[in-house]
Amino acid sequence: MTGAQQQADWSTPRVSPVALNDRESFREKAFHRESPLRRLDWVVLFCAVALSGIGAVLVWSATRAAMEAAGGDPRAFLKRHVLNVLIGLALGAIAALVDYRMLRAYAPIVYIASTIGLVAVLSPLGSVINNARSWIVIGGGFQVQPSEFAKVALVVGMAMILGEKRDNEADPRDGDVLLVLAMAAVPMGLIMLQPDLGTMMVFVFTILGVLAVSGAPRRWVAGLVILGVLSGWGILHFHMLEDYQEARLTSFANPEADARDTGYNVNQAKIAIGSGRVTGKGLFQGTQTNGEFIPEQQTDFVFTVAGEELGFVGAGTILLLLGVVLWRGTRIAVNAGDMFGTLVAAGVVSWFAFQSFVNIGMTLGIMPVTGLPLPFVSYGGSAMFANFMAIGLLCNVKMRSNSWD
Numbered sequence: 001m002t003g004a005q006q007q008a009d010w011s012t013p014r015v016s017p018v019a020l021n022d023r024e025s026f027r028e029k030a031f032h033r034e035s036p037l038r039r040l041d042w043v044v045l046f047c048a049v050a051l052s053g054i055g056a057v058l059v060w061s062a063t064r065a066a067m068e069a070a071g072g073d074p075r076a077f078l079k080r081h082v083l084n085v086l087i088g089l090a091l092g093a094i095a096a097l098v099d100y101r102m103l104r105a106y107a108p109i110v111y112i113a114s115t116i117g118l119v120a121v122l123s124p125l126g127s128v129i130n131n132a133r134s135w136i137v138i139g140g141g142f143q144v145q146p147s148e149f150a151k152v153a154l155v156v157g158m159a160m161i162l163g164e165k166r167d168n169e170a171d172p173r174d175g176d177v178l179l180v181l182a183m184a185a186v187p188m189g190l191i192m193l194q195p196d197l198g199t200m201m202v203f204v205f206t207i208l209g210v211l212a213v214s215g216a217p218r219r220w221v222a223g224l225v226i227l228g229v230l231s232g233w234g235i236l237h238f239h240m241l242e243d244y245q246e247a248r249l250t251s252f253a254n255p256e257a258d259a260r261d262t263g264y265n266v267n268q269a270k271i272a273i274g275s276g277r278v279t280g281k282g283l284f285q286g287t288q289t290n291g292e293f294i295p296e297q298q299t300d301f302v303f304t305v306a307g308e309e310l311g312f313v314g315a316g317t318i319l320l321l322l323g324v325v326l327w328r329g330t331r332i333a334v335n336a337g338d339m340f341g342t343l344v345a346a347g348v349v350s351w352f353a354f355q356s357f358v359n360i361g362m363t364l365g366i367m368p369v370t371g372l373p374l375p376f377v378s379y380g381g382s383a384m385f386a387n388f389m390a391i392g393l394l395c396n397v398k399m400r401s402n403s404w405d
Helices: 003-011 017-030 042-069 076-097 102-124 148-168 174-192 195-213 219-238 243-253 265-273 302-335 339-364 381-399
Strands: 127-129 133-138 143-144
Touching: 042 076, 042 302, 042 381, 076 381, 102 133, 102 148, 102 174, 102 339, 102 381, 127 174, 133 148, 143 174, 143 195, 143 381, 148 174, 148 195, 148 339, 148 381, 174 195, 195 339, 302 339, 302 381, 339 381
Parallel strands: none
Antiparallel strands: 127 133, 133 143
């Protein structure tokens, strides 16, 4: 062998047959029909990440002018939003990897932990932000909102109670429904003490959705709807809400009655969305957004940024992506291998559907202002974490369902 041949032979990296076999084995396992990667719902995951990406740009647009004026980093909220998404993806991965059927054993632990968090908010550890004691400030510009994680605990807890009997017997019995209502009453009562009417409404709608899907007697669903209507009437009639909450409902009924105060947000939101027309004014070019005419635009009113700067096309894209998430979640519920998985998916769909409708509806003036963020799009750590944990649950059910086509 010549020197040149030896040099060429030495410089060429050699791969052992064992290493090649390991790589081929890994590829076969990763892309096998029954592998978790193949069975993962990439559509719902893509839509959630896409919504978060759009939200990052909208949050950046809504906050950069104020941050520059204050001498701060104009990308501060953008960086935090991206960090929240990455943490959310990690939590979602954990929620997807643990077999959802094992969550029945962990459901009581999750429920107790979320309840402890809600109690902690009402203690001196809690902080009042926007008239509600819903956050625990941990420093560095980050806060924790335990009520967001309570949504996950509610979904898993209801599925455990209502799905357990259905697996071995017939429809849930009256006792099961009563147990669900008793379980939900504790976090709902703590949330009302904050007070957080928006999250309370999400709980109510999620409970109704899960009960309807579980096959519980219809009289329970009808009775709860009637009870909710009567309770709402009683709360308003006897003025049991805080002054600012009553003002929000009054401004919803007649935004022009106090356009400079309680009706201001709604009027400015409709102006921003309407001015965007079809294609919008262009990213970072929104006059309402740059002029800071709409308070809390990076959280509750982030949809107005899309409407003004991206127009009907951008706002419609957000609606389309949310619609796909709800559609895939519904399919996962239908094709789940057991009632527990069906109820978990149904709970997530009910939660996302109602919260999205209320958030977008309040920016259009068709729903009262409640302080609910838009899933995946609005800025917020706890909400983002809980949203991706819910996506992880959907992927979990889908991966372990044998009936999925």
